[in-house]
Amino acid sequence: MLFNSLDFAIFLPLVCILYWGLCRKSKRHQNLLILVASYVFYGWWDWRFLSLLLISTVVDYTVGIRLKKANRANHRKLLLFISLAVNLGLLGFFKYYNFFIENFTTAFTFFGGSIQPNTLNIILPVGISFYTFQTLSYTIDIYRKKLKPTSDFVSFATFVSFFPQLVAGPIERATQLLPQFSEKRRFNANNAVTGIKQIIWGLFKKIVIADSCAQYANEIFANYETASSSTLILGVVYFAFQIYGDFSGYSDIAIGTARLFNIKLLPNFRYPYFSRDIAEFWRRWHISLSTWFRDYIYIPLGGSRGSKAQHMFNLFVVFTIGGLWHGASWNFIVWGALNALFFIPLFFYKKYSVHKDTVAQHTVLPNLKEVAGMLSTFLLVLLGFIFFRTESILQAWEYMQRIFYFDMQIELLQIGRYSFEMIPLLLMLVSVEWIYRKQEFPLGSSRYEYIKTIGILLMILIFGSFSNLQEFIYFQF
Numbered sequence: 001m002l003f004n005s006l007d008f009a010i011f012l013p014l015v016c017i018l019y020w021g022l023c024r025k026s027k028r029h030q031n032l033l034i035l036v037a038s039y040v041f042y043g044w045w046d047w048r049f050l051s052l053l054l055i056s057t058v059v060d061y062t063v064g065i066r067l068k069k070a071n072r073a074n075h076r077k078l079l080l081f082i083s084l085a086v087n088l089g090l091l092g093f094f095k096y097y098n099f100f101i102e103n104f105t106t107a108f109t110f111f112g113g114s115i116q117p118n119t120l121n122i123i124l125p126v127g128i129s130f131y132t133f134q135t136l137s138y139t140i141d142i143y144r145k146k147l148k149p150t151s152d153f154v155s156f157a158t159f160v161s162f163f164p165q166l167v168a169g170p171i172e173r174a175t176q177l178l179p180q181f182s183e184k185r186r187f188n189a190n191n192a193v194t195g196i197k198q199i200i201w202g203l204f205k206k207i208v209i210a211d212s213c214a215q216y217a218n219e220i221f222a223n224y225e226t227a228s229s230s231t232l233i234l235g236v237v238y239f240a241f242q243i244y245g246d247f248s249g250y251s252d253i254a255i256g257t258a259r260l261f262n263i264k265l266l267p268n269f270r271y272p273y274f275s276r277d278i279a280e281f282w283r284r285w286h287i288s289l290s291t292w293f294r295d296y297i298y299i300p301l302g303g304s305r306g307s308k309a310q311h312m313f314n315l316f317v318v319f320t321i322g323g324l325w326h327g328a329s330w331n332f333i334v335w336g337a338l339n340a341l342f343f344i345p346l347f348f349y350k351k352y353s354v355h356k357d358t359v360a361q362h363t364v365l366p367n368l369k370e371v372a373g374m375l376s377t378f379l380l381v382l383l384g385f386i387f388f389r390t391e392s393i394l395q396a397w398e399y400m401q402r403i404f405y406f407d408m409q410i411e412l413l414q415i416g417r418y419s420f421e422m423i424p425l426l427l428m429l430v431s432v433e434w435i436y437r438k439q440e441f442p443l444g445s446s447r448y449e450y451i452k453t454i455g456i457l458l459m460i461l462i463f464g465s466f467s468n469l470q471e472f473i474y475f476q477f
Contacts, residue, residue, distance in 0.1 A: 001044035002472070003253045004206055011041070016260055020187050027184045031158045034261065038163035042127070049125040052090055057160045059086045060135045064149035064156075067142045076143060083139040091132045094124055099328030127167030129325060133292055135160050138174035140296060147175050155181040164257040168250050168472055170268040170288035177265070185262040195259025197443040202252030206472070209429055210245030213238040216422060221389055224399050232403045236382045239389045241426055244273065246473045247286070252441055271437050273430070274359045276373030278342040278380055279352040289325070293318050312347065316340045326388075331396065335387040342380050358438050 001007050015037045023029040043050050063083045070076045138159075141147035150156050159178045165171075220227055220235030227235065251268035258265045268288050275281035282290050301314045316337065323336020346352040359374065360366040366374065383400075390396040436442035 001041050003250065003257075004203060007044070011037075012257065012260075019261055024187070027182075028154060030185060030261075031154050031181055034163070035154060035158045035161060038158070038161040038166060041163040042161065042166055045126050046123070049128075052094075052125055052128065053131065053161055055090070056087055056132065056135050057157050059083060060139050060160075061150075061153055061156050063139050064142050065151065067139070068149045080139060080143045083136065087132045087136050091128055094128060096324075096328045130169050130171055131160060131166060133171050133289075134174075137171075137292065137296070138178070141174055147178075150178060150182070152182065162258070162263070164254040164263075165251075165265055168247070168254070169286075170251055170254065170265055171292055172265060172288065177263075180263050188262055191259050191262055195256040198252050198256030198259065198441050200256075201441045201443050202249040202254075202256060205245040205249030205252065205429075208245075209425065210242045210249060210473075212422060212425065213242035213245065217242050217389070221399075224395075224402060227402070229403050229405055232399060236386055236389070237426075238422060240273075240378075240382055240385055241429070243385070243388075243473055244269075245429075250472050267440055271433050273378055273381075274374055274434070274437060275377050276355045276359060276370055277346055277351065277377055278339065279346050280355040281377055281381060282339070283356070289322070293322055297321060308347075312340075312344070315343055315347070319343075330393055331387050331390060334393060334396075335384050338384050338387065342384075 001011060015033065019030055019033055023033050039050055039053075042053060060083055063079050066079050067076060070079060138147070138149075138156075142149050155178065158181050159172075159174065162172075162177070217235055217238040220231055220238070224232060224235070248269035255265045255267070266288065268286060270284040270287065272281050272284035275284055298314055298318045301317060302310055303314065304311050319336040319340035320333055321336070322339075323332040323334070326332045326335075343352065355373075359370050386399055387393070387396045390399055432442050
């Protein structure tokens, strides 16, 4: 079920009415309703994959209870291994089986052998990368004794399957989200209004920005071999705003929807294209995944402790795994490794923790140094996105080569066609986000915000009527 579909427009109000009507007096009934609604929401794509969600839930709930009773270190490690093996095993099979088989066959053939690859026609379950990491945080935190296991299966199952963020995040920690299902929730009108506004802003970024950019980005990347230099640059810029509007829009809708049930989800994006270096970018982009990798992979590897060589190795491991998390392709691995390379200057000069405040914190406009930092960071992000968007490393290389092939006649013919409609729209988005960069999202609570909200709704209706609605990009991950 898509957030930008008629199905969801009917589904969400119905669940809210039942939640605050029939179930308002009992947290258990509220949790049961959300649990059933979440399984309906997820099963809307393919009911068969509900079994995978249930397996992860039962295994990690059981492991959590057992970890509480286990005293011996070996026993605790075995229980953690079971959780890791089941969850990562399911993720590895459905997402990476064919990738590893094909690459093993290629390597075997390279050394003179001959083998017939045994690939399978595997369908990737929607959201498996997200809920797998979410439920793993539960068992890992219990193993580390940072969290006590719950004995309430319904609350735990609701935490794992909570439908607003089930299929594309944010990836919530058990320490933050699970306790909220153990408390009575009361209706909060201000919270509900804020949630509706955040849903509207998320739909704006998805329907007006992302889906509009997608039409141009898809066409340019599909025809990159005949496109002009400026058009290719526009193509990757449009993709950058497509993926930002698409993914951050999904996060806004998820967070806003959770507010309707008086559940707080953590922010997943904080205006990442205003970042002054690549480290700040990754503190502002897909925050729930970045912090997950930091806490459960980077720090256990040693983090910034030890020698410079060890620190660099840890960075490359984390970013390479991060790239592979996004998809079973060498393009994603290269994209991850590139981002690790971008860190090297910051690493050597120990500048990776400099920018933790908001850009132009006390001024209306940024200074020249901040402008230079934002532009250079955005260029690095665009370079990485070429590998993220293309279908092979060779295609990414050819795309970059053609950027430097300049033909004035072709430039003039194509630049107007691909920029007339979108550039003003993107400038509007950037301007609005710059003005409200200190807030979680631009639609605030002043009396004039209602006029702006109505304007945003009209744009959603207009663009939604005349454009092809696209699935959310991160569903494929």
